[in-house]
Amino acid sequence: MATKLISGNFSADQLNQLVARIERLEEEKKALADDIKEVYAEAKAHGFDVKILRQVIRLRKLDRAELAEQESLLQVYMDALGMQTDAQAAE
Template sequence: MAKKLNSGNFSTEQLNQLVARIERLEEEKKALADDIKEVYAEAKAHGFDIKILRQVIRLRKLDKADLAEQETLLQVYMEALGMDTDHSAAAE
């Protein structure tokens, strides 16, 4: 029979199971983080800018409305600071 803990309605067995699951998930998370790090290293080896690639990944997570709002605010802030936001002029 599972022993009840004094401060709750669950057993030590349940607690052990929960802790074991969390530990397994933490290991999986670390393995995934290592895999992601390897992919970024591969991208860098192929000449991609990692800082920009991370920004692209972050932006792709946003929905269209949030992305549009961020782009608009960035443009407003840059213009307020006197920064050139007309990229077409740089191409000429």
């Protein structure tokens, strides 16, 4: 069977291969997402706050400078809104 040219340098065979790879990766991504969901459910079963755990995971992805900047901005915003943490109220 002759390979048809779709446009440019891509053939129908190449397109099919790319689509198949993407579909396979999407399936793997869903499986990983399901695994992560199970780990969060396990953490919840052990009494951990999943919402806070998600925040910790997100923050650990940041480098130290980004984390310090976010913490600083959060404090500025909280101060501007008159929100105090327990540590601030104790001072």
